[in-house]
Amino acid sequence: GQQLNQSPQSMFIQEGEDVSMNCTSSSIFNTWLWYKQEPGEGPVLLIALYKAGELTSNGRLTAQFGITRKDSFLNISASIPSDVGIYFCAGQLVGNTPLVFGKGTRLSVIA
């Protein structure tokens, strides 16, 4: 099936640092979504992107839909301890198809 390559797999950062993660695909997507999952809970939507080149912010989070429609990145500025969790990208291929998820980036923040 379709795959999204999400990197890095894990990150250990100091509180206050900025974070960047990305997803790439060999296929064109018409929607990119970024989710956060905290321990013992389901994924929660952070940002949704619907147009190539779109740049969207949600507080300290910023995500972009790549121009080629084959990639997306998520930045977190000035990280805080509550940013800890697993971040997933998800994409939807052109057409009426289910979402495809990346394998996640596990973020740890050291106070």
Place this chain on the structure above:
Amino acid sequence: NAGVTQTPKFQVLKTGQSMTLQCAQDMNHEYMSWYRQDPGMGLRLIHYSVGAGITDQGEVPNGYNVSRSTTEDFPLRLLSAAPSQTSVYFCASSPTQGSSGNTIYFGEGSWLTVV
């Protein structure tokens, strides 16, 4: 996690036993789906439904059955549980499968262990 309810939260099964994971949503969403989450694998689609009476297979359907007799409910059945089905299962729903502006709401997960 607005409106998607999964039960049970935790379950331990013996190999060969059967069980059903329940999922219900009260948002009148047409599209519902089941994912499993394993360490290092992300979320993988098991089965999905685009409306009552319609189901289809996802990426990893083997060993699982689903039905969609109503818009609200989408149960996932394990007919003969295997240790390889030890995982965390998430149910999700959305207004439609493919419309622009689509967002998916996830349940809180069901932790299943097969011994």
